[in-house]
Amino acid sequence: MKTLEPFRRSGYCGSFRLEDAGKTLQVCGWVQRSRKLGALIFTDLRDRSGILQLSFDDATERAVFQLAGTLHPEYVIAARGLLRERESKNPDLPTGEVELYVSELRILSAAETPPFEILDDVQAHDALRLQYRYLDLRRPAMQRMLATRHRIAKITRDYFDEQGFYEIETPMLTKSTPEGARDYLVPSRVHPGSFYALPQSPQQYKQLLMLAGFDRYMQITRCFRDEDLRADRQPEFTQIDLELSFADEDEIIAIQEGYLRRLFAEQLGVEVPTPFPRLTWQEAMARFGSDKPDLRFGFELCDISDLVKDCGFQVFSAPVAEGGSVRLINLKGHAADFPRKAIDKLGEFVKTYRAKGLAWTRLHEGKVTSSYQKFLTEAEQQAILQRADAADGDLILIVGDARDSVVFAALGELRRACAKQLSLLDAEDFRFLWVTEFPMFEYDEEEGRYSAVHHPFTAPMAEDVEKLRLDPANCRARAYDIVLNGVELGGGSIRIHDPGVQQAMFEALGFTKEQAEAQFGHLINAFRYGAPPHGGLAYGLDRLCMLMAGAESIRDVIAFPKVQNAAELMTNCPSPVEAKQLEELGLAFRPQAEG
């Protein structure tokens, strides 16, 4: 038996076809499994490209055959042999017409039995998968996910390069600002008691790059936010970050539509029609109860406040009197899918979003039943049905609350949850839209002041500039979000480049001049030396990959993700550090308070 030394592989396992038959090849990879049939052995060899069958028989050199008999799953091996047409073919395998008839075999590395099998359809629990992430990542599905992510990043860089964007790196050690999400802090050894913050986004740096004259910037970069996790939220995530000078909303949006059209065509072979529809924030909320509406299905919201404001039913009249609203969605033709019990469940569901309850009317097989029959006049009930365009087979779901935000959240999420339950969400159907004219501010009850919906550098709409001072609640921003199938893929805005407007913005946010100077002085100063009008956008690359790869969670498109408590199960970080390290940093911890 020869030693296969030196060894050089001829190609990836999954790359060989019938036209390669007759070649002598060298291949390597992981043993998927071995099938031993007495005097015949078949071994599936796997690498990132797929599987190639190795075969051994009684004409195989005895030592090679015996070694083949010792192979176990996940052994790393190298083999040399003749690629030949199979006697019996496997149509399920791209390499299914050929096999490598092995003449030399070497075990490069033995393997213990892994804690779970390396198969797409063997689903270990998440915790185990993540503890052994390097094994989980061997699964073909995970290999595909990360390959998809690579190609998305590649197409992105190519496209923006062609459009004249420079990729420029910005710092990971940056200045902490109390606005926005919680920062991850990094203590400074050289400046005891002082901290860097990991960037929540390169926002300020990219604006400074515009002031520096780079004109078009892009970066695929990591961002950090110390907030609780979700299926679509990790504490560190990747943005495709963009900024352009001398461009308005329409130009920026056109470039993005070109990008997304190309990305989906090249990566998925899907033609997405452009331009994408645009909805103002007001319209998105009114029609879908969401600033990131899913356009793959109907069930639009409908305001019935005017119909019930004077009715005798407190549940409807009170919210209107208190400045809120009563709205409904009509699950057209789906009454049969929601028997009474299922409606009760929907009632529980809306309570998650702080709605007090769910009123309903069910029109099923000629019968009309509703939760508020006794409380409204026949005319009032008819008016509601008419407004809802109700017909037999429909289910009307109604939420009222003194806060519009609660009504929107409850019905917006209910709309989506029902569509999901009814299997109306086609993962292959990609519906993009832009949401524009976001409000500049939202009132922060806790802080007792307005805070920026987007960030403090977002420009107000020209006709709303005065409202910065006079009517912040109704001041609209030159901001735009790109939304795909109910997911906020990204967002951006035209930035303030006028120092006076920036000053008014800080004042609206309740900053004194001194506070603004201390936190954002570098940016304020920079604007004094010639600032081009500019704007930009940032995509969440993880979410984009998730949607394009058909993943359920962004964890599936991140090689080494964190779990819900922000730990990483493979390395067990975060972890305590040596007292010496803390000492060098001038840090001390007091014991956690009891209770």
Add this chain to the structure above:
RNA sequence: GGCGCUGUAGCGAAGUCGGUUAUCGCGCCGGCCUGUCACGCCGGAGAUCGUGGGUUCAAGUCCCAUCAGCGUCGCCA
């Protein structure tokens, strides 16, 4: 911080009203097998029922606490 779901052999699951030796599939180990490809057949090993406490004659099953994972609300400029 709140709410919900999950935790039983290496993996995935079943386990009824609390009652004898905890069940099944995959994997693993041994044997047989010349065209398999989720190979097949025969045999075998493998369990701190997440952890701790409690109730009970008796706990995988009931109660309390706790740990871990998932989803979600708050939070995420």
